[in-house]
Amino acid sequence: MIGPRQALRLFRINWVLLRNGLDEVILATHLFRPLRWVLYLSPWYWLRGELPTYPVRVRLTLEDLGPIFVKFGQILSTRRDLLPDDLAVELAKLQDRVPPFPGVQAQALIEKAWGCPVGEVLDAFDVVPLASASIAQVHTGRLKDGTQVVVKVLRPGIEKTIRQDIDLLYTIAEMAERYWPDARRLRPVEVVREYEKTIFDELDMQREAANASQLRRNWLHSEMLYIPEVYWDWTRSGVLVMERVYGTPVSDVVRLKQQGVSMKLLGERGVEIFFTQVFRDNFFHADMHPGNIFVEPSGRYIAIDFGIVGTLTNEDQRYLAENLLAFFERDYRRVAELHVESGWVPAGTRVDEFESAIRTVCEPIFEKPLAEISFGHFLVRLFQTARRFDMEVQPQLVLLEKTLLNIEGLGRMLYPELDLWTTAKPYMERWMRDQIGVKGLVRRTRRNLLSIADQIPDLPLIAHRIITAYDQQLRRPVTAHGANGGNRSDEAARGASVRALAGAALAVCGTLVLTLGSGPWLQPQELGLALVGLCYLSGAWLFVSASRYSLRT
Numbered sequence: 001m002i003g004p005r006q007a008l009r010l011f012r013i014n015w016v017l018l019r020n021g022l023d024e025v026i027l028a029t030h031l032f033r034p035l036r037w038v039l040y041l042s043p044w045y046w047l048r049g050e051l052p053t054y055p056v057r058v059r060l061t062l063e064d065l066g067p068i069f070v071k072f073g074q075i076l077s078t079r080r081d082l083l084p085d086d087l088a089v090e091l092a093k094l095q096d097r098v099p100p101f102p103g104v105q106a107q108a109l110i111e112k113a114w115g116c117p118v119g120e121v122l123d124a125f126d127v128v129p130l131a132s133a134s135i136a137q138v139h140t141g142r143l144k145d146g147t148q149v150v151v152k153v154l155r156p157g158i159e160k161t162i163r164q165d166i167d168l169l170y171t172i173a174e175m176a177e178r179y180w181p182d183a184r185r186l187r188p189v190e191v192v193r194e195y196e197k198t199i200f201d202e203l204d205m206q207r208e209a210a211n212a213s214q215l216r217r218n219w220l221h222s223e224m225l226y227i228p229e230v231y232w233d234w235t236r237s238g239v240l241v242m243e244r245v246y247g248t249p250v251s252d253v254v255r256l257k258q259q260g261v262s263m264k265l266l267g268e269r270g271v272e273i274f275f276t277q278v279f280r281d282n283f284f285h286a287d288m289h290p291g292n293i294f295v296e297p298s299g300r301y302i303a304i305d306f307g308i309v310g311t312l313t314n315e316d317q318r319y320l321a322e323n324l325l326a327f328f329e330r331d332y333r334r335v336a337e338l339h340v341e342s343g344w345v346p347a348g349t350r351v352d353e354f355e356s357a358i359r360t361v362c363e364p365i366f367e368k369p370l371a372e373i374s375f376g377h378f379l380v381r382l383f384q385t386a387r388r389f390d391m392e393v394q395p396q397l398v399l400l401e402k403t404l405l406n407i408e409g410l411g412r413m414l415y416p417e418l419d420l421w422t423t424a425k426p427y428m429e430r431w432m433r434d435q436i437g438v439k440g441l442v443r444r445t446r447r448n449l450l451s452i453a454d455q456i457p458d459l460p461l462i463a464h465r466i467i468t469a470y471d472q473q474l475r476r477p478v479t480a481h482g483a484n485g486g487n488r489s490d491e492a493a494r495g496a497s498v499r500a501l502a503g504a505a506l507a508v509c510g511t512l513v514l515t516l517g518s519g520p521w522l523q524p525q526e527l528g529l530a531l532v533g534l535c536y537l538s539g540a541w542l543f544v545s546a547s548r549y550s551l552r553t
Contacts, residue, residue: 013172016064055090062091067098067134068165068199075195098134103127106139106153113153113236121234125151134158135202135307140244148244149231152205159203166196194398202307205240211306212242218281224269225301247294247302250410259297266299267415271423273301274407278400279317279431286310286399288406290413310399315342318435320400321428327378328421330366332359335382345391357385375420376405 062073076083077091104127111118118125124142130150131138135158139151173188201207209230216227228243235241248255250266257263277284285292287308294302312320319342326334336355339345345354361381365373379401383391411418 013065013168016061053086053090055084055087058087059090059094062094066165068162070094071134071199072169072192072195075198076191098132100129100132100137101155103129103139105156106137109153109156110151110239113239114234122149135199136205143231147231149241150244152240152242154203154205154238162199162203166192166199169195198308204237206235206237208305208307209235209240209242211309214283215285215303215306215309218277218283223298223300225273225303226296227303242304245294245302245304247296249290250293250295250301251290251413253414256295256414261295261297261299263415264418266295266301267411267418268423269299269301270407270411270414271418271420272427274403275424275427275431278312279321279428282311282314282317284310284400284403286403288403288410290410293410308399310403312397312400316397318432319344321432323382324375324378325425325428325432327362328373328425330362332362335362339386339389339391345386345389349389354386354389357388358382361385373421374405374408375424376401376408379404 059073062069073091073094077088077094083091106129107118107125107127114121118141121143122141123144123146126140128139129137130140134155136152136154139153141149141151143149169192170189173192176188209232212227212230213232216229219225219227226245228245231241231243248259250256253263256266274284274288285303285306285308287305288303292303292305294304296302319338323335323338326332326338332355333351335358336351339354340347340349340351361384362378365378365381379397383397383401408420411420
């Protein structure tokens, strides 16, 4: 049920839609569809002149409706699997810029969060904000030890404002699904739910601080990326205190060139940073638009604003890498199989039909020069195609797609000749080798052994108990008829059991030697690997031998 406040807000939304020439949206609803003919009798309809394109009108409408709708449009622009390309590109232009609220009010909010006057923590505090956005605004200050910091504080009453607009968005989305046939394909309620989670996550400054700390730890002492330090003693759920950083905005290409920064190096580093975050760290900054990136004179990137980060499962990491590699080898069959294996599309999907659809999408891409092929647009097209086969695009994949598009746009803005494939392919191939090679086996085995480390000393006792149980089971009474045959059968069964247990023991030994073994008896390394290989081969032979007996009997 729509309350008076929501009704008033809906009236204003309809007025803004009319003012920006989106009357067709209003007249497409169930309520106003019978009155569509009235529009054509209105002089205003015929005298309003030529209108901007539809995507531009949508962007202008969202800007007029306020910061929460701007934020919604920005997030909606990442759902390129749902939106037409021209609309997604236009929504990506939305700027999260709103007038600042009074600095004195910001200071009062900070003091309330700290439980003490600002002067007890800071030697200096600038009430004039450094930056202002829809969720929070930033002020500068100086700690007692002289450290320059920025203090990020949430807007007063922002949570209540967001909740009201979210409820209204749900109402609009539900009405759209009910009365607008095209909206059902776009799943507006699902999109609003995703937006709700994202924006409320951004309201927690401690969550953002934790994201920043993790990223800083991953890139500590790096020459490619710098993450400012978080000062946890003065960070609260509504206030974030971080080291102040200085650099040139990445979009100021002229100034960067004047500083002697290599554009080629910057472009390549951006790609490497992205793939390192995704595949090495499995923790990536998912809001890397130019406003959040600065550059030092040395060419090192500086990142800020860590409210949105993304992670992938180990399976998604591997399938993503294999998908990209298969794509550039034009192995569309493998791309289709990977989607089924990963569970991205239903298990009953016809691989041959999916392969044909992927080929239709991908072949035109290869008509372009290699340096112009876009990973991001490949993922967009892939997800759009997969949706026809009932693929549910997961939020982490949407964040990945959005971040990749940002990185590609940034890289080619800095260095238009950037060849992303040449830059990224060796990294992905190296990562795949590490995952499926000896190093990957050792790493995964060590990780798995941690969960059973306390049981490893008991393995000999466990093996002894199993052998004893098998021996007792096989000691069946021998009857007079066929006694010799029965004895031979028992002996063969006991032999198969012993071989199976011995094989298991050798496999366990091989795993322990590979992961925990050290000392002079394992030197050189080749000798150790040979010993491990011998353990596994012997174990496998014994298992096969035991299995053959089981099949015969």
